Amino acid sequence: MKITKTALDGVLLLEPKRFGDVRGFFAESWNRQTLLAQGIDIDFVQDNHSMSEAAGTLRGLHFQTPPHAQAKLVRCARGALFDVAVDIRAGSPTFGQWVGYDLSFENGLQLLIPEGFLHGFVTRQPDTEIAYKCTAHYAPDCDRAVRFDDPGIGIDWGMTCEPVLSDKDAAAPPLRAIETPFVYGA
Numbered sequence: 750m751k752i753t754k755t756a757l758d759g760v761l762l763l764e765p766k767r768f769g770d771v772r773g774f775f776a777e778s779w780n781r782q783t784l785l786a787q788g789i790d791i792d793f794v795q796d797n798h799s800m801s802e803a804a805g806t807l808r809g810l811h812f813q814t815p816p817h818a819q820a821k822l823v824r825c826a827r828g829a830l831f832d833v834a835v836d837i838r839a840g841s842p843t844f845g846q847w848v849g850y851d852l853s854f855e856n857g858l859q860l861l862i863p864e865g866f867l868h869g870f871v872t873r874q875p876d877t878e879i880a881y882k883c884t885a886h887y888a889p890d891c892d893r894a895v896r897f898d899d900p901g902i903g904i905d906w907g908m909t910c911e912p913v914l915s916d917k918d919a920a921a922p923p924l925r926a927i928e929t930p931f932v933y934g935a
């Protein structure tokens with residue numbers, strides 16, 4: 750498992766080893782001991798899987814508030830997507846800053862996103878499927894959204910057309926308008 754730090758403290762890019770043979774490949778998409786051996790002590794309670802039919806479908810920017818805040822391990826099970834994390838930890842030197850990575854079935858890359866970050870992605874191919882593990886269960890009352898095109902964050906989604914959005918995401922407020930209950934280093 751190759752692990753690469755990103756510009757946001759705590760957000761990591763993971764590359765599981767693929768064992769190829771005449772049939773295709775095998776990879777461990779998550780192994781608690783493998784990550785623990787590299788100092789990452791994390792366990793998950795829920796797996797999510799969504800499929801987006803159109804290229805240019807954008808889901809996010811989302812997070813859950815404590816006590817149901819979620820860390821996520823994100824991968825692309827089919828197709829390709831651009832995955833984004835935004836630091837919303839009060840006091841963080843990178844508060845409001847973002848990182849984005851191309852995750853695809855082909856490259857097998859994963860993004861590990863701790864609590865205290867917004868998460869969103871835009872698909873690059875039709876029928877793209879995302880699979881991600883969460884450290885806390887879904888809690889609708891704690892589910893929050895921030896608008897994907899918040900000029901205060903300034904994410905370059907690499908889009909050439911208007912995204913396909915849920916009504917919730919289309920109506921999401923800017924980051925400055927919501928309470929961000931996370932503290933850097935807590």
Ligand SMILES: Cc1cn([C@H]2C[C@H](O)[C@@H](COP(=O)(O)OP(=O)(O)O[C@H]3O[C@H](C)C(=O)[C@H](O)[C@H]3O)O2)c(=O)[nH]c1=O
Nearest residue numbers: 797799808809811812821868869870886887888915917
């Ligand atoms: C997230 C979630 C949703 N749902 C139900 C609630 C709705 O009836 C339906 C669609 O939910 P939503 O529109 O919030 O789904 P996404 O827009 O894909 O949201 C997710 O996308 C971003 C990128 C994330 O990182 C979060 O996991 C999550 O916010 O699934 C559940 O039953 N359990 C869940 O954990």
